[in-house]
Amino acid sequence: MNIHEAMDLLKEQGYKYTEKRFDILTFLIQEGRYVTAKDILEHLKDKHDGLSFDTIYRNLALFEETSLLEETELEGEKRFRIACSVDEHHHHLICLECGKTEHIHHCPMNVDGLTSSGFTVTGHKFEVYGYCPECDHPSIG
Secondary structure (H helix, E strand, O other), rough: HHHHHHHHHHOOOOOOOOOHHHHHHHHHHHHHHOOOOOHHHHOOOOOOOOOOOHHHHHHHHHHHHHHOOEEEEEOEEEEEEEEEOOOOOOOOEEEOOEEEEEOOOOOOOOOOHHHHHOOOOOOOOOEEEEEEOOOOOOOOO
């Protein structure tokens, strides 16, 4: 997804253009990895004097509500990335060091076996954590 597609999606859903929204989305698109609200604030604070965590979190909530974002939690902290452009069902490998993600196109979860109790499964999320080749973390274990 590029910035124009993201802004068009917001407009189609009745949200107005703001420079802060544009800049937050641009940063997320350029990064292509999971980032924290602090990362966003650090990147944009010089351009937007007085930018606060409240403003960032409010916009992140809006972006998630409009399916522009994916959210995860790493080491107790929420992290955000622009939604995948992959349409098929997939999961992610996530680097614990830099937040880089890669798609896992095979789903290891058989949800059919979970429905025997009458529970209606509406979705699931599967994430594998480790270290990408660029971070080259020593193997653990």
